[in-house]
Amino acid sequence: xxxxxxxxDAPSGLxxxxxxxxxxxxxAAGLLFASLALFPLLAHMLGDPFLLVIATRVMIFxxxxxxxxxxxxxxxxxxxxxxxxIGIGAYAVAILAAHGIDELLIQALVAIAASSLFALATxxxxxxxxxxxxxxxxxxxxxxxxxxxxxxxxxxxxxxxSLAARSTLFGSDVLENDLALFYAVFLCLALxxxxxxxxxxxxxxxxxxxxxxxxxxxxxxxxxxxxxxxxAYVIAGGLAGLAGVFLANQAxxxxxxxxxxxxxxxxxxxxxxxxxxxxxGPIVGSIAFLLLEDWLARFSEHWRLGLGxxxxxxxxxxxxxxxxxxxxxxxxxxx
Amino acid sequence: MLNLFLLQTLNGLQxxxxxxxxxxxxxxxxxxxxxxxxxxxxxxxxxxxxxxxFTAYTGDFFLGLAIALPVALAFGxxxxxxxxxxxxxxxxxDQVLATFxxxxxxxxxxxILWGAAPLSVxxxxxxxxxxxxxxxxxxxxFRLVIIGAGLATALGLYLLVHHTRIGMLLRAxxxxxxxxxxxxxxxxxxxxxxxxxGAMLAALAGALVAPILSVEPGMGDSILILTFVxxxxxxxxxxxxxxxxxxxxxxxxxxxxxxxxxLLRTLMDPSAASQTGRTLAPMLIYILMAAVLFLRPTGLxxxxxxxx
Numbered sequence: 001x002x003x004x005x006x007x008x009d010a011p012s013g014l015x016x017x018x019x020x021x022x023x024x025x026x027x028a029a030g031l032l033f034a035s036l037a038l039f040p041l042l043a044h045m046l047g048d049p050f051l052l053v054i055a056t057r058v059m060i061f062x063x064x065x066x067x068x069x070x071x072x073x074x075x076x077x078x079x080x081x082x083x084x085x086i087g088i089g090a091y092a093v094a095i096l097a098a099h100g101i102d103e104l105l106i107q108a109l110v111a112i113a114a115s116s117l118f119a120l121a122t123x124x125x126x127x128x129x130x131x132x133x134x135x136x137x138x139x140x141x142x143x144x145x146x147x148x149x150x151x152x153x154x155x156x157x158x159x160x161x162s163l164a165a166r167s168t169l170f171g172s173d174v175l176e177n178d179l180a181l182f183y184a185v186f187l188c189l190a191l192x193x194x195x196x197x198x199x200x201x202x203x204x205x206x207x208x209x210x211x212x213x214x215x216x217x218x219x220x221x222x223x224x225x226x227x228x229x230x231x232a233y234v235i236a237g238g239l240a241g242l243a244g245v246f247l248a249n250q251a252x253x254x255x256x257x258x259x260x261x262x263x264x265x266x267x268x269x270x271x272x273x274x275x276x277x278x279x280x281g282p283i284v285g286s287i288a289f290l291l292l293e294d295w296l297a298r299f300s301e302h303w304r305l306g307l308g309x310x311x312x313x314x315x316x317x318x319x320x321x322x323x324x325x326x327x328x329x330x331x332x333x334x335x
Numbered sequence: 336m337l338n339l340f341l342l343q344t345l346n347g348l349q350x351x352x353x354x355x356x357x358x359x360x361x362x363x364x365x366x367x368x369x370x371x372x373x374x375x376x377x378x379x380x381x382x383x384x385x386x387x388x389f390t391a392y393t394g395d396f397f398l399g400l401a402i403a404l405p406v407a408l409a410f411g412x413x414x415x416x417x418x419x420x421x422x423x424x425x426x427x428x429d430q431v432l433a434t435f436x437x438x439x440x441x442x443x444x445x446x447i448l449w450g451a452a453p454l455s456v457x458x459x460x461x462x463x464x465x466x467x468x469x470x471x472x473x474x475x476x477f478r479l480v481i482i483g484a485g486l487a488t489a490l491g492l493y494l495l496v497h498h499t500r501i502g503m504l505l506r507a508x509x510x511x512x513x514x515x516x517x518x519x520x521x522x523x524x525x526x527x528x529x530x531x532x533g534a535m536l537a538a539l540a541g542a543l544v545a546p547i548l549s550v551e552p553g554m555g556d557s558i559l560i561l562t563f564v565x566x567x568x569x570x571x572x573x574x575x576x577x578x579x580x581x582x583x584x585x586x587x588x589x590x591x592x593x594x595x596x597x598l599l600r601t602l603m604d605p606s607a608a609s610q611t612g613r614t615l616a617p618m619l620i621y622i623l624m625a626a627v628l629f630l631r632p633t634g635l636x637x638x639x640x641x642x643x
Contacts, residue, residue: 078428125625128632132371132571135427136563137628140621143560147617153610261560265373265435272432305443311436315429316421 029280033190040179052178053250054294058287059185060246063192065270065282067239071232072268073277074200076212078135081122081142082267085115085237087259089244091149094161094254104167104175104184104245111245112238118145119237123230142264149256160255167249175249185246189283192239196279199235208232269311338472343593344586349478351585352485356540357558358565358577359492360533366572367509368526370419371427373434375537376559377441382407382538383550384445387454390545396459400542404535411534415527423526438556446552453549481543488539489578496574505529509572561588564620568627570634580635584620591619 036059043051064086071077092111101107122141129137150158166175174180199205210218211225218225248254257263266289274285292310296303361375385406390399418437422430458477465473496502504525507515516522541555548554565584569576596612603611627635 072428078431080431122625125629129628131427132365132369133567133628133632133634135371135431136567137624139560140564140567140624144618144621144625147621148614151614151617153613262556265431268428269432269435272428276428302443302447304439305447308436308439308441308443311439312418312433315425315433315436316418 025278025280029193032280032283033193036186036189040182049178052182054290056178056182056185056246056250058290059182059189059283060243060250061267061270061286061290062283063185063189063246064240064243065267065274065286066189066192066196066279067236067243068267069271069276069279069282070196070199070236070239071229072271073281074205074212075208075229075232077127077229077233078268079126079138079233079236080135080261080264080268081138081140081145082236082240083259083261083263084142084145085119085240086244086247086263087145087149087254087256088115088118089241090248090254090258091155091244092241093167093245093248094163095155097163097165097167098155098161102165102168103171104169104249107167108242108245111241115241115244116234116238119234120230123233123237127226127229127233139261139264142259142261146256146259146261149259156255158256160253160257163248163252163254166252167245181246181249185250188242188246192242193279193283196235196239200279204228204231273314338470339593340590341469341472342474343589345474345478345482347586347589348582349482349485349585350589351582352482352489353540353544354558354561354565354585355578355581356485356488356543357537358562358569358581359489359574360536361562362566362569362572362574362577363505363529364533365566367505367512367529368423370423371430371434372419373431373559374414374437374441375533375562376555376557377438377445378407378411378534378537378555379541379558380445380550380552380555381410381441382541383545383548383554384449384454384541385538386542386545387456387550388449390456396456396546403542404539407538408531408535411538412527412531414534415530419530420523420526442552442555449552451552453551455549456545458546477546481547484539484543488536492536492574501525501528561620564624566634568624568634570637573634573636576634576636584623587623588616588620592616595619 036055039055040052043049043055064082067085068079068082071079089111092114093107096102096107096110122138126134126137126141149155155161165173166181169175169184175184200209207218207223207225207228211223211228215225244258247258270285270289271282272285273288274283275281293303293307296306299306357375357379360378361372364370364372364375382403385403386396386399388399389402389406390396393399393402414437418433422433462477462480465475466479467473494502496505504515504520508520508522508525512522540558541550561584565577565580568584569578569580592612595616596609599608599612602608631637
């Protein structure tokens with residue numbers, strides 16, 4: 001039999017991803033969520049309330065990275081503008097709060113609607129392109145959103161805007177409590193995980209993965225990949241917008257820097273670091289990335305140098321990020 | 336008004352030429368090696384730093400430039416040997432990651448070596464001041480020199496790509512690398528050369544703006560994004576496309592910032608117009624890019640229509 005023809009739109013590394021995760025993926029997810037749920041207990045025992053803040057931040061970025069992985073890992077769509085959705089979600093909170101609307105549920109709804117809509121409009125244009133063009137056009141849309149916020153002086157412009165208080169939940173200010181915020185984020189992360197797992201396992205998810213692996217064949221058997229990819233792009237954008245809502249609440253501050261292209265790059269790094277094409281991977285990746293950042297920052301103000309070296313080495317010498325590395329070290333089959 | 340228009344057109348042209356110098360190297364690397372190099376912008380920054388250092392050291396801008404360019408070439412070749420060489424066969428995601436890491440390394444490295452404070456390079460005496468153009472319109476001589484140097488480089492590049500043997504191999508490599516390699520051309524050396532040349536062009540752009548902008552860490556990041564916009568509008572791999580798109584982006588950006596608010600003032604009240612203009616101006620080129628891609632998904636002058 002002849003070898004499959006070259007697939008111009010499916011880069012080789014992405015095509016080798018597993019389908020829904022290796023056996024044990026469910027155990028890994030269970031362990032991860034159980035330890036996250038119990039983490040406040042540990043933080044309390046260690047008597048370091050700052051740990052809780054870091055953990056909340058990790059879960060927020062985990063949510064954003066997980067949403068990115070729906071299109072990156074399961075769709076082979078290297079989006080370089082994902083931070084824009086986080087920024088839109090965060091600004092939804094800040095702008096609504098500035099006009100006296102503090103209710104989290106309303107803010108979250110607006111944030112998800114706005115970021116989904118932005119994803120729908122930009123995705124419809126971006127998905128007409130392939131490969132390098134897709135990477136760069138998503139980058140351009142991210143920059144467009146960034147510059148829009150930089151020049152919007154009514155809401156802080158370049159300097160960003162501080163929130164007077166965190167959002168209220170059904171009128172109560174319970175989220176002012178870091179522990180309550182932690183569990184609110186945890187709940188959303190867990191729900192998003194379950195939702196995405198269902199999406200990935202569904203017929204829709206199989207078409208998405210099929211397109212990732214061989215677009216030509218999917219088209220030949222009668223699917224129109226564009227619609228599937230666009231819906232995945234919109235879901236990913238909406239979830240990242242939700243992450244933005246929590247990021248704004250956690251920091252009590254929103255700035256255009258939330259949507260800079262470097263931030264989008266960091267999200268890709270989180271996904272790759274943890275392992276693409278799994279849903280637990282991006283969460284692990286965001287834990288690893290933020291801890292690495294924190295750890296390196298202790299040694300020197302030039303910690304980005306260390307981070308850069310780690311990234312170059314990871315890109316050059318590992319395949320499949322941390323989970324790939326673990327699989328190889330534990331004697332599992334390399335992907 | 337006419338004078339302002341001419342002045343801003345020249346500014347736009349100068350900006351576009353600069354973008355072209357950075358984009359030319361990147362488009363060669365993209366088009367021929369299919370490599371996404373996010374670190375191209377930091378090479379521009381390195382060029383500016385090298386020019387600033389050697390100018391301060393020798394006390395002469397031209398001498399500084401003459402030393403900085405070969406050093407940048409050598410630096411580019413060194414990076415190619417150490418890192419990029421290993422990335423050609425990898426997928427785009429690995430390339431994005433590795434070059435993203437390289438940005439962090441070089442931005443931080445520059446801070447360690449030269450400090451975080453911006454450096455300034457004086458405009459050489461010979462090229463200081465401005466010269467009269469039409470009527471009472473005067474234009475800074477140094478900016479005219481940048482335009483001239485950029486156009487000369489563009490011409491040189493055109494001759495190199497279309498009228499030399501190396502250029503022939505480059506074009507052949509862009510359309511079918513494996514065949515060129517099979518014909519006995521040392522494609523590795525060709526790649527190394529192209530990469531070095533690209534690094535040197537970016538460095539030249541950085542060196543040329545060193546006297547009119549401040550030289551600081553991170554200065555390559557914003558130009559990188561603009562360069563991507565240029566390449567995408569022009570069509571990946573096409574030098575001609577990069578040239579046209581660079582001038583277009585330079586003009587649209589510069590003229591949009593000046594005349595956007597003026598045009599809007601005919602439609603709305605002055606304060607709303609200036610606010611809207613300020614908001615829209617930085618987005619104009621991204622809107623231009625989205626529009627071009629919407630109509631022509633592979634850019635204005637796609638080098639390889641069917642390849643991607």
